[in-house]
Amino acid sequence: MLAAGAAIVIVVGGGYMSAFYSKPSGNMNSGNATLVAEGETVYTKSCAKCHGANLKGKPNWQQRKPDGTFPPPPQDETGHSWHHPDKVLFDIVKLGGKAVAPPGFKSAMPAFAGKLSDTQIWAALSYIKSRWPKIIRIRQERINKRVG
Numbered sequence: 001m002l003a004a005g006a007a008i009v010i011v012v013g014g015g016y017m018s019a020f021y022s023k024p025s026g027n028m029n030s031g032n033a034t035l036v037a038e039g040e041t042v043y044t045k046s047c048a049k050c051h052g053a054n055l056k057g058k059p060n061w062q063q064r065k066p067d068g069t070f071p072p073p074p075q076d077e078t079g080h081s082w083h084h085p086d087k088v089l090f091d092i093v094k095l096g097g098k099a100v101a102p103p104g105f106k107s108a109m110p111a112f113a114g115k116l117s118d119t120q121i122w123a124a125l126s127y128i129k130s131r132w133p134k135i136i137r138i139r140q141e142r143i144n145k146r147v148g
Helices: 002-018 033-046 086-095 118-130 134-147
Strands: none
Touching (some): 033 118, 086 118
């Protein structure tokens, strides 16, 4: 039941967030080997501490912690990142979870503005996306086209 509640928050939150994304320069390109290689370096240095070296996230990531936040989710296909359009993912990384979450949703995701350039953020996201199975990348592209 708790997982179902988290799923509802994620789906509703995803729709809410897609209405408020910024228009960053750059893009995610999981087929660009140079960008993906740069992204792996950025991910390892800036993301793996929380989201795991193999994109597996923290255990029990769908269960709220006592402070009301959720543990860092996986960034592989078992997580929910691929349910969001590229621009929302960019904003979550750049602005932090609090900046783009729906009202009442507590996020512990920090902002990386000032720590990572837009290019580095796109590279990290490209690396993450490159690790998703093809069917998941196709589904996520459909989401991009709906909000594009």
